[in-house]
Amino acid sequence: MKTSILIPIFNVQDCLKECIDSILQQVDVSKDDIDIVLVDDGSTDSSLDIAIEYAKKDERIFVLSKANGGPGPSTARNAALELMKGTKLREILEKNIQDEKYIIKSYERRNSFDKSDEKYINAKELSKYFIQIQARVYKTDLVDLNELILQDLPEDVLIHHLDSDDYLDKRCISECLKNIKEKNVNIFMHNISTVDEDSNIVEDKAYLIGKKIKTGYYDSGLKMLEKNMIPNLWFTYQGIFKASLLNDFKLRFTNFLYHEDHDFAIILFALSKKIFVCDESLLYYRIRSGSTMNSTKELEFPKTMPKSLQHIKEEFDNFKDLRAYDRCLGFLTSFKEIYKIKNLFSRRLYKKIFYAQVGEFVLKYNKKIFNFKNEKETKKIIQLFKDIGINININNIKLLYLKIKLRQFYRYPKLLFGIKKYDDEC
Missing domain, CATH: 3.90.550.10 (Spore Coat Polysaccharide Biosynthesis Protein SpsA; Chain A)
Structure with missing residues (x-):
């Protein structure tokens, strides 16, 4: 072959x-x-x-x-x-x-x-x-x-x-x-x-x-x-x-x-x-220092930015924060595709994938979703959640955040004392 x-x-x-x-x-x-x-x-x-x-x-x-x-x-x-x-x-x-x-x-x-x-x-x-x-x-x-x-x-x-x-x-x-x-x-x-x-x-x-x-x-x-x-x-x-x-x-x-x-x-x-x-x-x-992975550590906005990031540049103080957001949004977008075949997974594995990918976005950006100056970005995120069967609003995103947080502490009790960082293998 x-x-x-x-x-x-x-x-x-x-x-x-x-x-x-x-x-x-x-x-x-x-x-x-x-x-x-x-x-x-x-x-x-x-x-x-x-x-x-x-x-x-x-x-x-x-x-x-x-x-x-x-x-x-x-x-x-x-x-x-x-x-x-x-x-x-x-x-x-x-x-x-x-x-x-x-x-x-x-x-x-x-x-x-x-x-x-x-x-x-x-x-x-x-x-x-x-x-x-x-x-x-x-x-x-x-x-x-x-x-x-x-x-x-x-x-x-x-x-x-x-x-x-x-x-x-x-x-x-x-x-x-x-x-x-x-x-x-x-x-x-x-x-x-x-x-x-x-x-x-x-x-x-x-x-x-x-x-x-x-x-x-x-x-x-x-x-x-x-x-x-x-x-x-x-x-x-x-x-x-x-x-x-x-x-x-x-x-x-x-x-x-x-x-x-x-x-x-x-x-x-x-x-x-x-x-x-x-x-x-x-x-x-x-x-290497110039790779996509390492570019996430840079603070200054580059002279030329991908078109997909330009419209939300003003929402962030530095390029590092913008790329961190883009990374977490990527997990949410990724899960939208996986959701299409959700019936193939066992409930246990599906939940683990959900909390690892959607959970990371909710933990870090649940408050920011409804505070974007760019309404188009908020609508995009709301649509992504709809695509995975969740109709989000300010109240239920708080509940989802709390649920993920409690699950995090249940699985990693040392988090309560700041001993272990949570990443759920993300």
Whole structure:
């Protein structure tokens, strides 16, 4: 089976070469078994130039330059999914098909079992949105490709995500392929190592595996979630999975989230059979000062801010507080997607996910919801709560806050004395 390695890119000129080289230097795997999709998300440094140079040298590399969809890489990840090897859109662009009779089935809405939203687009119409720069390099003004196209993904392709500031162990893909085939599983999950770019300190086995997630085989992803009681699961670059798993639910990343893989991971695992979890570290996660994670510590507002944050800038005294709010709002937005499949979970696991994701927002921002100067933001939050079955007002948000607080003290009585911080594994 071919493996598509999907990489979102944004201002990583100092790291990108090491990232791509780590793929090109994979051992014990055929060159033809690897496909590489690089999606530049409006970089302002030389990242795109680097990607284009690599595309000139290696025919396995496909590059798209798109308008920025920040914060977060979700729109770039989704674009990469639509352009992975084996998709109709990729075929149209690579073969320069502009035939009106060449029709692609697409969908209007992502993250839904309902497929009555079918639509059909012809190759000539699709081609209008893409400008070819050179062989296997294209540019589009689109921010979200899913507004144009949302395809069924190929049955015979595997996906491994990789962030552009990280890099693979040289055995990563061969080990992933071996385990997928030998164990006959749909998802193979591995551990990661972290690398501090300032100190060069490497921490092996830095992910939840072995600490929160037990290794071994699971009949289903739901059993894995239930057995380990994980309310927040991060899974993008921590393993490989069959692309076809995304088709029944039309699963894609939710746009503009701080942690875009929260709902994606839980839904992916909840819908999948046959999982294998391995404790071996096969990817190096770089901790760098300019990363999305560390930008949350900055106090000064940046000169250029994501459009999704600009309208509420005046509500906060500094950028750190704004990003903290955006992070918690991301949990609430993430839960809205998970709520769509709530009937799949046991009551115990569902409650744990609810309190971990919705609870964090309620604990920190219950008073602020109704004190925003921006009425549009308040309406957006009220609608998010409605989408998860809660009609909030000033009184019942206080009751929900009290309920979560009491639950917190019941589970962690040391909080009463300020000994333990509560995070409910958030």
